[in-house]
Amino acid sequence: MAILVDSGTKVLVQGITGREGAFHAGQMRAYGTKVVAGVTPGKGGGEHDGVPLFDSVAEAVARTGANASAIFVPPPFAADAILESVAAGVPLVACITEGIPILDMVRVARYMKGSGTRLIGPNCPGITTAGQCKIGIMPNMLFSTGNVGLISRSGTLTYEVVDALTRAGLGQTTCIGIGGDPIIGTKHIDALQLFAKDPDTKVTVMIGEIGGSDEEAAAEFLQGSGMKVVGFISGRNAPPGKRMGHAGAIISGSSGTAAGKIAALEKAGVPVAGTLEDIVPLVRRQLAS
Amino acid sequence: MPARILGCVKLYEYQAKEVFASYGLPVPKGEAASTPQQVEEAARRIGGRVVIKAQVHVGGRGKAGGIKLADSPEHARDVAQQMLGSTLKGFVVKYVLVEQALPIDKEYYLSFTLDRDSQNIIGICSAMGGVDIEEVAASHPDKIVRMPVDIAFGPLDFQLREFIGRAGLDGSKSREISAVVKKLYDVYVSTDASLAEINPLVVTADGRVIVADAKFDIDDNALFRQKKLEVYKDASEEDELEAEAHRRGLTYVHLGGSVGIIGNGAGLVMNTLDIVNQAGGKPANFLDIGGGARAEVVRNALDMVLLDKEVKAILINIFGGITRGDEVARGVLEATATLDVRVPIVVRMAGTEAEAGLKLLEGTKLLPAATAVDGARKAVELARSAA
Numbered sequence: 216m217a218i219l220v221d222s223g224t225k226v227l228v229q230g231i232t233g234r235e236g237a238f239h240a241g242q243m244r245a246y247g248t249k250v251v252a253g254v255t256p257g258k259g260g261g262e263h264d265g266v267p268l269f270d271s272v273a274e275a276v277a278r279t280g281a282n283a284s285a286i287f288v289p290p291p292f293a294a295d296a297i298l299e300s301v302a303a304g305v306p307l308v309a310c311i312t313e314g315i316p317i318l319d320m321v322r323v324a325r326y327m328k329g330s331g332t333r334l335i336g337p338n339c340p341g342i343t344t345a346g347q348c349k350i351g352i353m354p355n356m357l358f359s360t361g362n363v364g365l366i367s368r369s370g371t372l373t374y375e376v377v378d379a380l381t382r383a384g385l386g387q388t389t390c391i392g393i394g395g396d397p398i399i400g401t402k403h404i405d406a407l408q409l410f411a412k413d414p415d416t417k418v419t420v421m422i423g424e425i426g427g428s429d430e431e432a433a434a435e436f437l438q439g440s441g442m443k444v445v446g447f448i449s450g451r452n453a454p455p456g457k458r459m460g461h462a463g464a465i466i467s468g469s470s471g472t473a474a475g476k477i478a479a480l481e482k483a484g485v486p487v488a489g490t491l492e493d494i495v496p497l498v499r500r501q502l503a504s
Numbered sequence: 505m506p507a508r509i510l511g512c513v514k515l516y517e518y519q520a521k522e523v524f525a526s527y528g529l530p531v532p533k534g535e536a537a538s539t540p541q542q543v544e545e546a547a548r549r550i551g552g553r554v555v556i557k558a559q560v561h562v563g564g565r566g567k568a569g570g571i572k573l574a575d576s577p578e579h580a581r582d583v584a585q586q587m588l589g590s591t592l593k594g595f596v597v598k599y600v601l602v603e604q605a606l607p608i609d610k611e612y613y614l615s616f617t618l619d620r621d622s623q624n625i626i627g628i629c630s631a632m633g634g635v636d637i638e639e640v641a642a643s644h645p646d647k648i649v650r651m652p653v654d655i656a657f658g659p660l661d662f663q664l665r666e667f668i669g670r671a672g673l674d675g676s677k678s679r680e681i682s683a684v685v686k687k688l689y690d691v692y693v694s695t696d697a698s699l700a701e702i703n704p705l706v707v708t709a710d711g712r713v714i715v716a717d718a719k720f721d722i723d724d725n726a727l728f729r730q731k732k733l734e735v736y737k738d739a740s741e742e743d744e745l746e747a748e749a750h751r752r753g754l755t756y757v758h759l760g761g762s763v764g765i766i767g768n769g770a771g772l773v774m775n776t777l778d779i780v781n782q783a784g785g786k787p788a789n790f791l792d793i794g795g796g797a798r799a800e801v802v803r804n805a806l807d808m809v810l811l812d813k814e815v816k817a818i819l820i821n822i823f824g825g826i827t828r829g830d831e832v833a834r835g836v837l838e839a840t841a842t843l844d845v846r847v848p849i850v851v852r853m854a855g856t857e858a859e860a861g862l863k864l865l866e867g868t869k870l871l872p873a874a875t876a877v878d879g880a881r882k883a884v885e886l887a888r889s890a891a
Binding site: 368 | 618620621623624625654655656693696698723725726728729755757759767768769770771772773774775777778779780781782787790792795823824825854855856875876877
């Protein structure tokens with residue numbers, strides 16, 4: 216089972232002829248992902264490493280039946296790329312691009328209201344269902360199949376945790392990097408709701424960070440949900456008003472602090488790991504409970 | 505609350521007012537100045553009573569002595585003499601704004617910012633202006649009025665009437681205030697702002713509506729299409745080290761401790777700060793070299809961290825995903841061979857080719873660490889014994 220993507224997912228890559236897009240499309244295929252189309256305006260009719268190229272997303276969808284898109288388009292054009300996929304009715308869009316202007320994302324969020332598309336990201340590593348399908352830039356060799364789900368705002372911490380889980384013999388169902396921007400398509404709570412319905416996912420690891428109130432909203436959802444979750448929050452020592460690399464990782468006034476998020480999760484009965492090393496033992500404990 | 509959400513480019517009040525004025529917002533007659541002589545001349549040109557305002561990025565300037573009245577150009581000169589070069593809440597005052605003093609009747613609060621939860625732009629206003637809005641939100645939450653704006657339409661007339669009415673602003677001035685709200689929204693959207701704030705918006709004794717103070721942050725991700733505002737970028741750096749890092753194209757935040765930190769990925773670096781703190785140390789900085797870092801980036805990062813004279817030890821924390829451990833190790837070795845490294849460097853490496861990377865570091869001065877926690881302990885201990 217797992218969530219959102221599996222071996223049947225057919226992926227189109229927007230920006231496949233760019234440096235990042237080309238490299239990661241290759242990595243995705245090496246993982247076994249069905250990359251069925253590439254979209255680069257003006258290069259339709261050609262092909263890239265055996266993948267047919269199209270001028271538009273709509274055409275790629277019509278011709279190949281693609282049902283997911285990976286976006287590797289530079290920031291000034293990325294919002295438009297998302298909207299093109301939304302307009303073409305692509306059910307799942309993962310936008311990897313970092314550095315999209317925030318008002319572009321406000322417009323994207325507005326345009327997407329009521330649409331059937333789920334957006335993951337932007338500024339995210341994408342989504343992987345272990346052994347079946349990888350969309351994005353997560354390193355291929357980390358994953359193993361099992362029953363742990365993972366949701367994370369940070370790319371590298373996702374890799375750290377997946378690596379630790381795999382080394383501990385704890386395989387994964389699906390790992391979603393939801394992204395480090397203030398406006399993202401899929402928040403912690405949305406991903407948790409999906410994992411809640413997945414019979415294969417026994418425990419979900421949720422990696423949050425300072426800024427915003429998505430972790431608090433997730434905690435509210437988890438209260439009494441019966442879901443087995445392990446939490447982790449980074450940025451405990453970030454000073455207010457300083458942006459910690461991610462555009463979304465900033466404490467403003469008294470809101471968005473790590474302490475507030477940890478307290479909210481613990482209040483909802485979610486054990487929160489003090490360090491990354493504590494995550495594996497907590498996952499084991501949750502699996503055994 | 506109206507937070508400085510992205511805020512890499514923070515404009516000073518006088519810069520914010522320049523931009524606001526260009527969008528038709530009513531600002532007082534004023535000039536920025538950096539010497540007492542300039543202040544005196546500006547005060548003479550403006551005429552009458554003036555207010556001298558220190559240009560620093562901190563709140564509560566008035567209470568800290570950063571806002572003073574002067575009755576004559578000579579008096580203005582004396583005030584500026586005191587203020588320029590002084591330190592206000594830790595920031596050196598390099599510029600002051602000389603402005604016509606306003607006969608204040610009422611002070612309101614008004615801003616546009618991003619509401620992350622609703623993924624909308626939100627307008628905020630209050631009849632309790634002129635004070636820290638966070639405090640108002642805490643003590644009088646009912647005095648804060650919010651207006652979610654649909655970016656497809658902008659603020660609608662009925663919304664504006666309700667916004668101003670609910671906040672209890674002067675009804676006889678609702679037309680003027682409405683115009684200010686609309687123009688502030690125009691500024692916000694047209695300039696890719698992350699915060700556009702007027703505090704206070706003043707109604708003067710003679711019935712004028714004027715922007716008395718302004719705070720204005722631009723989303724730096726949008727600078728590629730805001731060329732006119734790019735000039736403000738350099739001036740927005742308060743911290744010398746951060747300014748240097750940004751010139752070098754590094755994602756760096758100065759934190760003031762003794763353990764220099766370099767890592768790949770924002771989340772991982774943030775987490776590294778946490779474990780250094782947990783180990784009893786104080787991180788000197790946040791520095792993210794990003795994915796796929798090459799030797800040159802590693803060298804640049806190390807050099808940057810070494811510029812901070814408070815740094816007594818450095819912790820390099822790398823998780824190799826796409827980035828290969830052996831490549832990073834080579835980068836670190838190249839860097840240490842060419843740079844004058846005066847402090848011990850602890851390297852924690854995991855993930856892709858980590859073993860190969862650690863092997864390369866064997867027999868060098870670089871100290872390997874098995875885990876991030878182990879590395880943090882080592883680095884903290886080394887920093888402490890060097891202090």
